[in-house]
Amino acid sequence: MTPHDLDLATAQLDPPFAAVDLAAFEANAADLVRRANGKPLRLVSKSVRCRALLERVLAGTGFHGLMCYSLREALWHAELGTSQDIVVAYPSVDRGALRELAAREPARESITIMIDSPAHLDLIDAALGRDHPRIRVCLELDASWRPLPALSGLHVGTRRSPVFRPRQAAELAENVLSRKGFSLVGLMAYEGQIAGLQDRIGTRFRDGLVTWMQRRSAAELAERRAEAVRAVRALTELEFVNGGGSGSVESTAAEPAVTEIAAGSALLGPALFDGYSRFRPRQAALFALPVVRRPNRRIATLFAGGYHASGAAGASRLPVPALPGGLSLSSVEGAGEVQTPVTGAAARGLRLGDRVWLRHAKAGELAERFTEYQLIRGDRVEEVVPTYRGEGKAFG
Known part of the structure; x- marks a missing residue:
């Protein structure tokens, strides 16, 4: 799915939100x-x-x-x-x-x-x-x-x-x-x-x-x-x-x-599945964050985003900027509770209110952060469905 399709399908939504292609x-x-x-x-x-x-x-x-x-x-x-x-x-x-x-x-x-x-x-x-x-x-x-x-x-x-x-x-x-x-x-x-x-x-x-x-x-x-x-x-x-x-x-x-x-896990194609030689799942689950600050020309700051994956702490447990391409997290701040700065060539063209799409490092844990998923097919939302969290369920 292209960034255009994602943005077109969800144009009426205010981020943060999560979607499944x-x-x-x-x-x-x-x-x-x-x-x-x-x-x-x-x-x-x-x-x-x-x-x-x-x-x-x-x-x-x-x-x-x-x-x-x-x-x-x-x-x-x-x-x-x-x-x-x-x-x-x-x-x-x-x-x-x-x-x-x-x-x-x-x-x-x-x-x-x-x-x-x-x-x-x-x-x-x-x-x-x-x-x-x-x-x-x-x-x-x-x-x-x-x-x-x-x-x-x-x-x-x-x-x-x-x-x-x-x-x-x-x-x-x-x-x-x-x-x-x-x-x-x-x-x-x-x-x-x-x-x-x-x-x-x-x-x-x-x-x-x-x-x-x-x-x-x-x-x-x-x-x-x-x-x-x-x-x-x-x-x-x-x-x-x-x-x-x-x-x-x-x-x-x-x-x-x-x-x-x-x-x-391979159903949603999380970031931790990018490094296998035997297979490469497609990126199916993403979440959108809005640009809320421009500290300087090289940095765009996103709202929230501190959705770290479980496991041994390290960079591999951080979310990964996906769209637009060419963005990366700040090595100093990483992904934060209230803000997540991103850098890279694409950051220069981002304006307040623009969206950046990211991927969680692990598959199911994204559902612990959002109450619903936008199920997207092509350039439209086919269905909106609750996650476990959206159904009021937390099992540890």
Whole structure:
């Protein structure tokens, strides 16, 4: 979409506001399906955080079910009928939400919660009582890479499950199966060091090292994940084995042991997805800020804009000026709570009231800043839809 189309479609709106280019969004969804090569995709809700967009994706082909990041979020979607196949990707210690899950039979049939320790089962028993209804659970296998397994401190990837070895997965599965009130239905492993790490953003040496690590890690994980699945399936049948993320769709899809792939961020094409060699999503989500000051000829100051992404603090977590081209953030101020200066050749031509379009570093977190998205097709707004925030929902 051109700056002209964006500005024409939203001419009657006063920024700040956020927009989604539907053509880019749909193209990104189709590309994820292509990359999955026939394996179903489970839609990661935290990467979108807008129910209307989630429903658009689930209504298409190639996607089935949701992966939520909060049990309360999953309960909300189950009640509204967004999906009847929901996996909660992170363990929950929310006793009120667990009691609500146990009390609602349709929700119990739709929602699977994550565990990685007998302590999670103990907590559920304590919250619900020993004779609670049957709860669907998924076992999480740690997918990080340990180049020297004997040195557990050498860890490449996200810090998630303590279950690393296939034997540990089998032991936890045996513990689940020995208890009343639980059904083990799935196994999950998220390879963050592959799915969430760009391999084309630095020096040739840095990028080469990342590429080497990701290849070695993918090969190790494919073997270990398959062995863990065999070990658990020797004890009980599994409905699904979930893996991957938007950045590792190809390698995860190639694993016979994996039955579905989690993905979502690539739908909106955030700035942190600009540095992958394997794919390049289109820029689908942007937000507009107005020029409110001209401190000098070289600088235009925008209203607000301090929409930093989660993760380790650094420049990669800042929003990125997108349109007009040739703008950059000030290295001194960055993106601020009340103002964001931009510099560059294009700044000289900006006037008070002009718009600058920016992209968030991450996908779903933009929805935490705006109550609605303008869904744009061509040069018109096709629909205005609420984000989670616009529906009065905040799940942490």
